[in-house]
Amino acid sequence: MTNTKGNNFAHVAAVLIALLIVGYLVFINVRQPDTAIGSVTLGSEYQSTTTDATFNTVTYKNLCISTPIAGCSGSLSNVTVTTVGNNSLIFYDATTSIAANRTNTATTTLAKFQTVGTVGTYTFDALFRYGLLVEVVGTNVASTTITYRQSN
Numbered sequence: 001m002t003n004t005k006g007n008n009f010a011h012v013a014a015v016l017i018a019l020l021i022v023g024y025l026v027f028i029n030v031r032q033p034d035t036a037i038g039s040v041t042l043g044s045e046y047q048s049t050t051t052d053a054t055f056n057t058v059t060y061k062n063l064c065i066s067t068p069i070a071g072c073s074g075s076l077s078n079v080t081v082t083t084v085g086n087n088s089l090i091f092y093d094a095t096t097s098i099a100a101n102r103t104n105t106a107t108t109t110l111a112k113f114q115t116v117g118t119v120g121t122y123t124f125d126a127l128f129r130y131g132l133l134v135e136v137v138g139t140n141v142a143s144t145t146i147t148y149r150q151s152n
């Protein structure tokens with residue numbers, strides 16, 4: 001005589017263990033980490049732009065702006081000054097150059113260079129929620145590289 005009760009228990013236990021193993025393998029394959037290229041995951045890359053003589057004709061420039069469909073948040077990483085100038089650069093957490101419309105945050109000024117007069121790299125890591133707007137005041141614009149990270 002065979003012990004059917006014991007055999008049924010062994011079959012059920014074997015099926016449960018097999019289901020757990022298959023479930024674990026599926027979970028591991030579905031839960032893949034962000035793909036990294038170099039040392040940065042996709043979507044976390046830095047963006048950059050430069051200021052030069054063409055900025056003499058620009059008063060405001062949106063580097064990263066929000067729209068009703070897709071917002072623009074991120075961080076102003078750093079500004080590298082390569083050639084000095086006698087202009088000012090002001091960075092805002094804003095989407096518009098109209099000052100009255102920039103009152104949606106308590107502090108909209110992220111960084112300010114009164115006069116861009118010293119070569120070097122200035123690190124801010126300042127977060128912005130609405131957009132990154134740079135105001136250029138004056139002529140003879142300094143040559144800079146502005147680096148920022150866009151979150152979305």
